Amino acid sequence: MPVFEMSDANFPVDAEGRTYHVECRRGDIANRVVTVGDPQRAKLMAKKFDKILLERSSHRGFLIITGIYKDVPITVVSIGMGLSMMDFFVRETRAVVDGPMSIVRFGSCGSICDAKPGNIIVCTSSYGIMRNYDHFTNPFKKAESPYLITDRVQADPTLTLSLSTKLKNSMGKDSVFEGSNGCADSFYGSQGRLGSNFVDENDNLIPTLKKKYSDAVSLEMEAHMLYHLAAVSKDAQSGEQSIKATCALIVFADRTGNEFITPEASQIAVEHCTEAIFNTLVEESFKGSSLHPVEGSV
Numbered sequence: 176m177p178v179f180e181m182s183d184a185n186f187p188v189d190a191e192g193r194t195y196h197v198e199c200r201r202g203d204i205a206n207r208v209v210t211v212g213d214p215q216r217a218k219l220m221a222k223k224f225d226k227i228l229l230e231r232s233s234h235r236g237f238l239i240i241t242g243i244y245k246d247v248p249i250t251v252v253s254i255g256m257g258l259s260m261m262d263f264f265v266r267e268t269r270a271v272v273d274g275p276m277s278i279v280r281f282g283s284c285g286s287i288c289d290a291k292p293g294n295i296i297v298c299t300s301s302y303g304i305m306r307n308y309d310h311f312t313n314p315f316k317k318a319e320s321p322y323l324i325t326d327r328v329q330a331d332p333t334l335t336l337s338l339s340t341k342l343k344n345s346m347g348k349d350s351v352f353e354g355s356n357g358c359a360d361s362f363y364g365s366q367g368r369l370g371s372n373f374v375d376e377n378d379n380l381i382p383t384l385k386k387k388y389s390d391a392v393s394l395e396m397e398a399h400m401l402y403h404l405a406a407v408s409k410d411a412q413s414g415e416q417s418i419k420a421t422c423a424l425i426v427f428a429d430r431t432g433n434e435f436i437t438p439e440a441s442q443i444a445v446e447h448c449t450e451a452i453f454n455t456l457v458e459e460s461f462k463g464s465s466l467h468p469v470e471g472s473v
């Protein structure tokens with residue numbers, strides 16, 4: 176196992192300035208970023224780059240691919256799954272990029288609307304769904320609800336409209352859905368999946384979500400952290416929000432019809448969506464780019 180000598184327990188970086196989990200340093204990450212869950216999806220998307228500048232896997236499961244598309248640097252980062260991985264990714268890339276960032280998540284989800292496996296859901300907003308741990312283990316808190324559902328946080332409206340329009344042009348408008356995403360702290364209990372090995376009290380969770388948010392369309396595990404961190408991001412000098420974010424999700428699971436996507440359909444969706452996503456980012460205008468890929472790191 177590699178030994179990482181890090182300095183600074185508050186925000187660990189190695190001797191070459193690489194962050195602890197994502198292993199990115201200044202010059203590695205473009206201002207325009209796509210984040211995916213699956214490293215194979217990242218590699219498939221990177222095939223559309225005209226040139227690859229950097230490809231690097233971290234010891235904690237992140238894969239960074241930075242390349243040039245239509246003369247513009249774009250970085251694709253695969254992060255695995257879950258809120259913590261999204262938190263590592265956003266904070267550590269933000270720390271090494273100068274200037275504003277636009278981030279598009281291109282992930283997977285379960286559909287709780289009419290969208291079927293292989294369709295795309297663009298998340299206009301996201302809310303968190305967290306297991307209320309005390310409800311299950313503290314008899315005095317049994318009266319509390321078993322799941323905590325947060326308020327919604329909006330995606331960046333301009334970036335979202337641009338992405339959704341391009342995806343509809345490329346996939347056909349009947350294959351692209353929009354609405355609010357429920358971002359859960361588990362694939363199972365807090366997404367309303369039923370099982371007999373644990374007490375989850377989640378039989379009524381999906382109807383509860385739909386009652387609270389009439390535009391509820393999808394369930395996954397990362398978007399709310401992205402939207403939340405974008406909303407609270409701030410430029411150190413101006414104090415202005417420094418990250419814009421939006422999200423397109425491939426429907427992997429139809430939670431109503433109980434169907435799951437095939438590997439072929441997933442690959443087709445990636446092939447249809449990649450250029451729409453890259454073109455959305457290319458149209459983002461920034462004053463400058465912080466990208467100076469480090470020689471020899473490709």
Ligand code: URA
Binds near residue numbers: 286366394396427
């Ligand atoms: N990802 C999730 O978190 N849930 C699903 O149902 C499918 C993909």
